[in-house]
Amino acid sequence: xAGVTQTPKFQVLKTGQSMTLQCAQxxxxxxxxxxxxxxxxxxxxxxxxxxxxxxxxxxVPNGYNVSRSTTEDFPLRLLSAAPSQTSVYFCASSERxxxxxxxxxxxxxxxxxx
Amino acid sequence: xxQVKQSPQSLIVQKGGISIINCAYENTAFDYFPWYxxxxxxxxxxxxxxxxxxxxxxxxxxxxxxxxxxxxxxxxIMDSQPGDSATYFCAARATGSARQLTFGSGTQLxxxx
Numbered sequence: 001x002a003g004v005t006q007t008p009k010f011q012v013l014k015t016g017q018s019m020t021l022q023c024a025q026x027x028x029x030x031x032x033x034x035x036x037x038x039x040x041x042x043x044x045x046x047x048x049x050x051x052x053x054x055x056x057x058x059x060v061p062n063g064y065n066v067s068r069s070t071t072e073d074f075p076l077r078l079l080s081a082a083p084s085q086t087s088v089y090f091c092a093s094s095e096r097x098x099x100x101x102x103x104x105x106x107x108x109x110x111x112x113x114x
Numbered sequence: 115x116x117q118v119k120q121s122p123q124s125l126i127v128q129k130g131g132i133s134i135i136n137c138a139y140e141n142t143a144f145d146y147f148p149w150y151x152x153x154x155x156x157x158x159x160x161x162x163x164x165x166x167x168x169x170x171x172x173x174x175x176x177x178x179x180x181x182x183x184x185x186x187x188x189x190x191i192m193d194s195q196p197g198d199s200a201t202y203f204c205a206a207r208a209t210g211s212a213r214q215l216t217f218g219s220g221t222q223l224x225x226x227x
Contacts, residue, residue, distance in 0.1 A: 004157070033214070040123065042203060043158070043217040058214065090157050102148070103215060105157030 002026050006091050006106035013081045013113045021076040021109050023091030029104070031094045032074040036060065036087040037108070043090065049074055081113045117141050118206050120218025127225050133191040135221045137204035140185065144206040148215070149178065149189050152201045161202070162189070194225045 007022045025032065033048035045058030049068040063085060065077040074093075078085060088110050092103040120137045127133045139147075148163035164171045164178040164187065171178045177190040191198055204218040 035217075040219055042118075042120070042219040043215075045214055045216075048214060092157075102160045102163075103150075103158075105159065107155070107157050 004091055004093055004104050004106035006089075006109050008109060009107070010110050011112070013078075013111065015081060015083060015113060017081050018077070018079050019081065020078075021089055021091075021111070023074045023076065023106060024072050025074075025091075025093040025104070026072065027093060027095075027104065028071060029093035029095055030071065032068065033058070033092050033103070034064070034066065034074070034076045035090045035092065037090060038087050046076065046089075078111075081111075083113045085111065086113045087111060117216050118204060118218045120204050120221060122221060123219065124222045125224070127194045127223065129194065129196060129225055129227050131194050131225075133189075133194045133198070133223055133225070135189045135202055135204070135223070136186065137188065137218050138184075138186045139206050141206070141208060141216075142185070143209045144216075145209040146207040147178070147180065147187050148205050148207075149176075150203045150205060150217075152203065152220075154200075158203060191223075194223075196225045196227050199223055199225050 004025045030051045034046040035043040037043050044060045047066040049055045055066050088108045090108050091106045094103050117140045149161045150158035151161040152158040162173050162176050166182050175192045180187045202221045205215040207215050
């Protein structure tokens with residue numbers, strides 16, 4: 001059982017570069033989301049999706065794009081990286097209809113923007 | 115805006131002691147309050163959760179206490195062990211939301227042997 005898989009685990013970018021963080025889940029979960037984790041800030045929601053073809057913004061969406069073409073995949077795109085986007089990024093998924101709403105997280109992608 | 119406030123930021127406890135982490139929320143429409151545990155280099159994982167219609171939930175050494183009128187909830191770890199050393203996040207989910215959770219800022223717990 002792979003669960004939620006994120007790639008890459010580590011990435012260093014220069015300011016202005018673009019990249020995509022990949023996220024895939026094999027649990028047939030309808031709901032997927034991206035969070036960023038910064039010291040003292042907890043986990044803040046960037047974007048989320050309730051199903052293929054449906055995405056919406058979270059608390060801190062600026063500078064990020066997402067798409068959801070399949071149930072399994074939910075990539076996060078940084079269009080023009082900035083030092084403020086240095087963070088650890090987590091992808092999470094859950095059953096949309098599940099009463100517990102438990103989120104299953106990947107192991108994270110650590111991004112440094114120089 | 116931070117709708118879920120968590121304290122303390124860090125906590126050091128002796129083995130066998132009680133660890134207590136507190137959270138307060140502002141949105142009265144929250145209907146589900148989970149706690150997540152995160153070890154270094156790993157993603158958070160659900161530890162225990164409670165709904166506002168109960169005042170306490172216990173699972174092994176972990177207990178959530180919930181005070182609806184005060185809009186506060188807390189995690190108690192009894193007989194704390196070095197293996198409990200991790201970062202703990204409280205969270206809350208708004209009624210009718212599409213599973214978005216609002217997280218607290220986290221508490222780094224260190225249990226000394």
